[in-house]
Amino acid sequence: MVQALPYHTIREIFARFQAAEPEPKGELEHVNAYTLLVAVALSAQATDAGVNRATRALFARVDTPEKMLALGEEGLVEHIRTIGLFRNKAKNVIKLSRILVEDYGGEVPSSRAALQALPGVGRKTANVVLNMWWGLPAQAVDTHIFRVGNRTLIAPGKTVEVVERAIEDNVPAEFQRHAHHWLILHGRYLCKARKPMCGTCPIRDLCPYEDKTL
Structure with a gap:
């Protein structure tokens, strides 16, 4: 079983996500x-x-x-x-x-x-x-979160269910509410599937992913 990052490292990652985007929002438009x-x-x-x-x-x-x-x-x-x-x-x-x-x-x-x-x-x-x-701390794992969870070792797992549980277990409580939005946005705009933008990644120094794209 792949080990997740240390708790203090995950805390620092989410502290940086929070500093960059304190109130992340989902991008689907709705009125109620x-x-x-x-x-x-x-x-x-x-x-x-x-x-x-x-x-x-x-x-x-x-x-x-x-x-x-x-x-x-x-x-x-x-x-x-x-x-x-x-x-x-x-x-x-x-x-x-x-x-x-x-x-x-x-x-x-x-x-x-x-x-x-x-x-x-x-x-x-x-x-x-x-x-x-x-506003409940529910973790909706999509393809972006599954990829980011495994690449960064914030929440490693071979199935969506395992990654969801790993986020719940590994991410500090104060970051749980917005965790899935921070991870989705990170995967959608920076930690992309084919060409991750490691050069501009705010957690590059904390991430174990080897392919630090030039």
Whole structure:
């Protein structure tokens, strides 16, 4: 089993992330808990920028599950055609909207189990909603976080679940709320998959990754 970085090193890494971006924000546009849930569900295998382009006009018109049901599946499809797997995602959004109306009075539940029971909502989606809307220290591990966690040895692991637990175990409590956003942003803009920008990385001296790209 690969050992994580020492606790004091991880603390210093997140102190630097915090100094650079004290209040990191998710990049998916939304106006309430419901539109956040829909946006995250639509973002699977798609970019945040692509989802935002598709949902701006949609969320200006549809911001509750009741309105989504009134729009209907075909109406939703017309808004999200540019997003990958749009037909299956439209079916799931309509299904989850119906469940929210019938079982939760149109409100988005704040329970991970309840969220994960919704069509098209996995653990990562549930964790994003819990973190971004309710401010809970839930760690949503995407491809960026999985890569950064393993490269830096902040949270090494062979599966998403192991990396999620490693973040919870290894990152100091005061950094838990924003940990996944700092890691996502680091992976998206600096610690890129093919050409990591090690030359401008703020944690270069603390990172064990050998390929310090010139």
